Amino acid sequence: MVSHWKDQDPLFVQSGSPLTSDQQTEIRDALEGASSKIYAVALPPNTVTKSTIGSYMTQLNSAMEAARAPAATYAVLDGTRLYAASSALRADGLAARLSNLAVAANAGDVVAGMKDFTNRVDDAVRGRNSALDPDSQANPGAGGTAALIALGALVLVGGGGYFLYSSNRKKKRAIQEAKELAAVKQTVDEDVTKLGEEITALDADVTLSGAGGKHIDEWQTALDSYEKAKTQLSGVQRADQVREVTQTLEDGRYALAVVKAKVNDEPVPERRAPCFFNPQHGPSARDVRWAPPGGTARDVPACKMDAEAVERGFDPQMREVMVDGQRRPYYDAGPAYQPYAYGYYGGFGDIMTGMFIGTMMGSMLSGGFGMGGYGAGYAEGYADAGAGDFGGDAGGGWGDFGGGGDFGGGDFGGGDW
Structure with missing residues (x-):
C-alpha cells in the first residue's frame, strides 16, 4: 500500500472493494488535485471494525513514517464506511470531524463524499473556517453557509475540559491495547x-x-x-x-x-x-x-x-x-x-x-509494513480517526488510535453505492 502511494497514485484499491472503476477514477482525481497530502485505501466491507480501526491507523502511520513520508491525511473506505486520520491536522480529532461532516452532507454518494472530504482537509490545512461548514463541500464554488466554529476555537474551546477529554481517550487506547495484547x-x-x-x-x-x-x-x-x-x-x-x-x-x-x-x-x-x-x-x-x-x-x-x-x-x-x-x-x-x-x-x-x-x-x-512494530502512535495530540457511512449503516466516530471514539454517528441513509 505504501509503495503504491509513493510510486503510483494516492488511491490504493484492494480486491473486493465495492468501488466501480469510474468511482475509483473520480476519487483518484480528487486526491491528486488536492493541495495537501491525502491518501486513501478502499477495502472490502468489514475488513476493519470499530475495535480494530485504531490499531490499523496506527500501523498505517508507522509504515508511512518508516518510509519517511511527509505529514498527511489518510482515508480508509471500508466498504461504505469512511474512517479518517491525520498527521497533518494539528487539532486533535479534526480529521474525524471532517469525515463525519462529509458523510452527513453527501449521503448515498461516495464520490461526492470523498471530494467533499478532500476539500475540507485542504481548507483545514489552510486554516479556513469553511472546513466545518455543514453543507456539502464537494463543489465548494457553488456556495454554502459560513462555518459555525472557527478552527482556532476548535483547538482552544473548553480549556481544561479539552485536555481531560484527550486524557480520557488515551486511557481508552491503553485499555484497548491491553485487551488486544492479552488476547x-x-x-x-x-x-x-x-x-x-x-x-x-x-x-x-x-x-x-x-x-x-x-x-x-x-x-x-x-x-x-x-x-x-x-x-x-x-x-x-x-x-x-x-x-x-x-x-x-x-x-x-x-x-x-x-x-x-x-x-x-x-x-x-x-x-x-x-x-x-x-x-x-x-x-x-x-x-x-x-x-x-x-x-x-x-x-x-x-x-x-x-x-x-x-x-x-x-x-x-x-x-x-x-x-x-x-x-x-x-x-x-x-x-x-x-x-x-x-x-x-x-x-x-x-x-x-x-x-x-x-x-x-x-x-x-501490502506495500511494505515489513517487520514494523505494533502500537506505535502519532506524536501526542496528532492522532485521530473518524467513521461515517455513505451507505445506510450507522456511523461511528474514532478519537485516537487503538481506543474508542466519542464522535457519535447515525443512519445517513441513501443506500449502498
Whole structure:
C-alpha cells in the first residue's frame, strides 16, 4: 500500500472493494488535485471494525513514517464506511470531524463524499473556517453557509475540559491495547501448550526407538524451543514481542517433525513454511490452491491433511481466535496478530503478501509494513480517526488510535453505492 502511494497514485484499491472503476477514477482525481497530502485505501466491507480501526491507523502511520513520508491525511473506505486520520491536522480529532461532516452532507454518494472530504482537509490545512461548514463541500464554488466554529476555537474551546477529554481517550487506547495484547498472548500460550503436549506424546516413541533415540539432535532442539518459548512469552509486554515467541515455536515444530520422521523411518521433511491454515500443524507438505470466502484464489502452504481437505472441497482445520466474543481466523483478527504471523512465516521469503491477500492482515502487509512494530502512535495530540457511512449503516466516530471514539454517528441513509 505504501509503495503504491509513493510510486503510483494516492488511491490504493484492494480486491473486493465495492468501488466501480469510474468511482475509483473520480476519487483518484480528487486526491491528486488536492493541495495537501491525502491518501486513501478502499477495502472490502468489514475488513476493519470499530475495535480494530485504531490499531490499523496506527500501523498505517508507522509504515508511512518508516518510509519517511511527509505529514498527511489518510482515508480508509471500508466498504461504505469512511474512517479518517491525520498527521497533518494539528487539532486533535479534526480529521474525524471532517469525515463525519462529509458523510452527513453527501449521503448515498461516495464520490461526492470523498471530494467533499478532500476539500475540507485542504481548507483545514489552510486554516479556513469553511472546513466545518455543514453543507456539502464537494463543489465548494457553488456556495454554502459560513462555518459555525472557527478552527482556532476548535483547538482552544473548553480549556481544561479539552485536555481531560484527550486524557480520557488515551486511557481508552491503553485499555484497548491491553485487551488486544492479552488476547494475542492467550493465542500464543495455546500454541506453546500444544507443542508441549505433542512433545510429551512423542517421548515414549523416542525412548522406544533405541539407544540412539534420545540423541537425535532435533529432539533436544524441540525440547529447548518449548522451554524457550515459555520463557519468552512470560516476558512479553508488547504485541510486537510475540514475533520472537512464534519464531521459536516454528523452530520447535520443525524439529519435532524431523524427530517424528526419524522415529518412524520416514524421509526427513523439507524446511517449509508452517501450514497457512493453522501453524500448530507444523511445516507444510505442499502448496494448495485456496480462496477465502468471496476472495481471490492463491497458493498457500498447507499440511497434508488440510491440503487434501481443500482439494476435496472441505474446509481446512483453521486456527481461530476470539475477537469481540466471536471466533475468527487468525488472519482476520486484527493488526495485533501481525507479529504472530511474522514469527511463523516471516523467515520464508516474501510469501506473506500473497498468502494473506484479501484478508485484514493482507491489507496491512501490502506495500511494505515489513517487520514494523505494533502500537506505535502519532506524536501526542496528532492522532485521530473518524467513521461515517455513505451507505445506510450507522456511523461511528474514532478519537485516537487503538481506543474508542466519542464522535457519535447515525443512519445517513441513501443506500449502498
